[in-house]
Amino acid sequence: MPLKKQVLSGVFWTFSQQFGVQGISFLVSIILARLLQPEEFGLVAMIGIFMGIGAVLMDGGLGQSLIRTKNPDQEDFSTVFFFNLAGSIIMYGLVYLAAPLIADFFEREILINITRLYCLIFVFNAFSAVQVTRLTKKMDFKTQMFIKIPSLIISSAVGIFMAYSGFGVWSLVWMALIQAFLQSVQYWLWSQWRPSLVFSKKKFRNHFKFGLNLTMSGLLDVLFTNAYTIMIGKFFTATQLGYYNRADSLKQFPVKNIGVVLGKVTYPLFASIQEDTVRLKRVYAKIMKMVIYLVAPTLIFMAVLAEPLFRFLLTDKWLPAVPYFQILCVNGILYPINGYNLNILNVLGRSDLFLRLEIIKKALIVVVLAVSVNFGIFALLYGSVFTSIMAFFINTRYSGKFINYSAWEQTKDLAPYIGLALICGAILFMFDLLIPTAKNYDLVRLLLGSLVGCICYFGSSFLLKMSATSELILLIKRK
Template identity: 50%
Template structure:
C-alpha cells in the first residue's frame, strides 16, 4: 500500500475512532457532571497529575522510539515490553508509598486511598503498551477503534451506575480502572502479538538513549501543564480545581479530538519523509493550516457561548467554570501548533534540543506563574495565554530551522484564519446579546449562535478566497 493510501486510510479510521470516542466520552461526562459535585472532580484532577507522571516514567519515551525506528523486530518489542512491565510495578510501589505525602501536600486525606487504588492502572496499561505501539506504527487505527470504543462505553456506564448509587469520587476511579482493563484485554485479543522471553540490552540502550530525553521532557511538560491544577489544588478549594478541570476538559475536547486524529497520522508520516525537507515542510504547512481552520473558529464560538453551553449541559452548579473556560479557549487555539512543531524535532532525532526547549519554556512559565499568582486564579489563567504565545515562537523558531519554515512565515500563513475566526466570534457575540435581551432559552442561543458563527466563518473564508478553504473544498467535492 502506498504512503498516501496508508495515510488516507489511517486518517479515516483515526477520525472515526476519535470522534466516536469523543462523542461517547462527552455524553458520559455530562451525565457524571450532573450526578457528582465539582469538588469530586477536583479530587480526581489532583490525582490525575500523579498518574500522568507515572505513565511517562513507565514508558520512558521508548514507545516513540519504536515508532520512529525503521528496523525494529520482535526482540525490540519484547525488550521494551518487559521494561514497561517491571517499571510499572516499581512506579506503583513508589506511588503507594508516597500517597500520604501527596495527600498532605494538597490537604486532602481522601487522596491516599484514591492514589493507591487508581495506581493499579500503571500495571494494567503496561501490559498493552506494545500492542498499541505496534498498531500505531502500522497505522492500523481500525483495530484501535474496535478496542477503544467498547472500552470507553464499559468504563463510562460503570462510572455512571456507581455515581447514581452514591459512590461519589470513587465512581470516577473505578470507571478508569474498568476502562483500562477492558482496553488491555481487547488489545491482547486483537493484536495477536506476544512477547518473546528475551531482553536485549543493546537494543534497550538504543531505544532508551533516544527515549530518555523524551521522558524527561514529558515529565517536565506534564508537571508544568498541570501546574495550574497543582497550584489551585494547593491554595484553593477542591471545588475550584473542579471548575478548572471541567473548563479545561471542555476547552480541550475539540482541540484534542482533532489533534489526536492528525497526530496519529503525522508522526509516522513525518518519520517516513524525515530526510526530504521540502516534502516534510509541504505536509506540515497543509496540516497546520487545516487543523487551525477547524480549531480557531470552534474555540472562539464556544468561548462566546460559554454561559448557555455550561448551563445547558451541566446545570447551574457549574456556571463558575464559565470564565475559566472562556480564558482557556484563547490559549487553546495554538495548542495543536505546538505539538506539530515539536514533532518536527522528534522525527529529526533532535530529542536533546526537544528537552532543551522544554526547559526554557518551563522557566518562562515559572516566571509568569510567580508574577500572575498574586492576582488569584484569574491571574494564573491570563498568564497561561501569555505562555502559550511565547511557546509558539520558541517552538516554531527551532523547528523551522530544520525545514526552512521560520516563525514569521508561520504567523503570516496562520493570521488570516485567526482574523476570520475572530470576526465570526464578534458576530456571534452581537447575536447572543440580542437573544439575551429577548430572554431566549439556552438551547436556542446555542443553535442560533453556532449557526451564525459557522456560516459567517465559511462565508468570509470564501469571500477572501482563503487558500486552505479552497483546498478543503476541493478534497470534499472531488469526484473519483
C-alpha cells in the same frame, strides 16, 4: 498502500475513533457532572500529575523510538515490552508508598485510597503499550477504534451507575480503572503480536538513548502542564479546582478531536518522510493550516456561547466555571501547533534540542506562576495564555530551521485563519446580544449561534479562497 492513501485512511479512522471516544466521553461527563459535585472532580484532578509522571517514566520515550525506527524486529518490541512492564510495577509501588504524602500536601486524607487504587492503571497500560505502538506505526487506527469504544461504553455504564447510587468520587475512579483494564485485554486479543522471552541490552540502549531526552521532556511537560492544577489545588479550594478541571476538559474536546487526531497521524507520517525536508515542510504546512482552520473558530465560538453552553449541558451549579473556560479557549488555539513543531524535532532525531526547548519553556512557566499566583486564579489563567503564545515562538524558532519554515512564515500562514475566526466571533457576540426572545432558551441560543458562526466563517473562507478550505473539501470528497 500508497503513502497518500494511507494518510487519508489514517485520518478517517482516527477521526472516527476520536469522535466516537470523545463523543461518548463527552456525554458521560455531562451526566456525571449533573450527578456529582465540582469538589469530587477536583479530587481526581489533584492526582492527575502523578498519573502523568508515572506514564512518562513507565514508557521512557521508547514507544516513540519504536515508531521512528525503520524496520524494528521482535527483539526491539520485546525489549521495550519488558521494560514498560517492569517500569509500571516499580512506579505503582512508589506511588503506593507516596500516597500519604500526596494526601498531606493537598490536605485531603481521602486521596490516600484514591491514589492507591487509581494508579493501578499504570500496570494495565503497560501490558498493551507495545501493541498500541505497533498499531500506530502501521497507522492502523481502525483496530484501535474497535478496541476503545466498547471499553469506554462498559466502563461509562459502571461509572454512571455508581454515581447515581451515591458512590461520589469513587465512580470516577472505578470508571477509569475498568476502562484501562478492558482496553489492555482487548489489545492482546486483537493484536497478532506476542512478546518473546528476550531482552537485548544493545536494542535497549539504542531506544533509551533516544527516549531519555523525551522522558525528561515528558516529565517537564507533565509537571508544568499540571502546574495550574497543583497551584489551584494547593492554594484554592477543591471546588475551584473542579470548575477549572471541567472547563479545561470541555476546552480540550475540540482540541483533542481535531488537533490530537491529526497528531496521531502526523508523527508516523513525518517519520516516513523525515529525509525529504522539502516534502516535510509542505506536508507540515498543510496540516498546520488545516488544524487552525478548524480549531480556532470552534474554540472562539464556544467561548462566546459559554454561558448557555454550560447551563444547558451541566446546569447552573457549573456557571462559575464559565470565565475559566473562556480564558482557556484562547489558550487552546495554539496547543496542537506547538505539538506538531516538537514532532518535527523528534522525527529528525533531535530529542536533545526537544529537551532544551522544554527546559526554556518550563522556566518561563515558573516565572509566570510565581508572579500570577499572588493575584488570584484568573491571573493564573491569563498567565497560561501568555506562556502558550511564547511557546509557539520558542518552538517555531528552532524547529523551523530544520525544514526552512521560520516562525514569521508560520505566523503569516496562521494569522488569516485566526483573524477571520475572531471577526466572526465578534459578529456572533453581537448577534447573541440582539436576540432577546431567545435569552431564556439556551438551546435556541446555541443552535442559532452555531449556525450564524459557521455560515459566517466557512462562507467567508470559501469566498476568500483560503487553501485549507480547498483541502478540507478535497478530503471530504475522497471519503
